[in-house]
Amino acid sequence: AFVVDATGSMSDELEYLKTEIDYIAQSIEGDHPNVTMRFALIVYRDIGDKYVTRVTDFTENLDDFRAELEKQSANGGGDYPEAMDQALRDMNYLSWDDGNTARVAFLVADAPPHIEDASAFLNEVDVARGQGIKIYSVAASGVADEAEYLMRVASQTTLARYLFLTDDS
Secondary structure (H helix, E strand, C coil), X not given: CEEEECCHHHHHHHHHHHHHHHHHHHHHHHHXXXXXXXXXXXXXXXXXXXXXXXXXXXXCCHHXXXXXXXXXXXXXXXXXXXXXXXXHHHHHCCCCCCXXXXXXXXXXXXXXXXXXXXXXXXXXXXXXXXXXXXXXXXXXXXXXXXXXXXXXXXXXXXXXXXXXCCCCC
8 A cells, every 4th residue: 555645745756656656666676576466545744734544445456556646746834844644544444354364554744643643543553453454664865853763663563664754766
């Protein structure tokens, strides 16, 4: 699952994902040819923006996923914190496969949730941990200290990794 901040500051990262999704899928298939891949997308902004979250549940069809991804654009924001907690809540309600399967989410962002929603964010991280979802946090360039801290906690709590992009990545 890709959980992506779609506010104005994230336009480069969103466009990068659009151009690289085929490469990502081919790399996974090359390394794990017998694995069935499914893709889900949650883009989020903030309360007061055009939308708070947009959810596209899992599909095995990469073309369908790519088409949904292509429809997205980065806009809105303005006040630094975003609705990251609500995006993780929606992520936890996706149709994750049961049984012996890898459950991986990539949280791509540069801003934290609103300070009053930090505990809700951490609660959703704990729910994800209980479901066996690994949250690989990918911090965009210019990530706020608060966002870095919470994203690191999310990754560590779910036994995943915190990654970061730079202007040169």
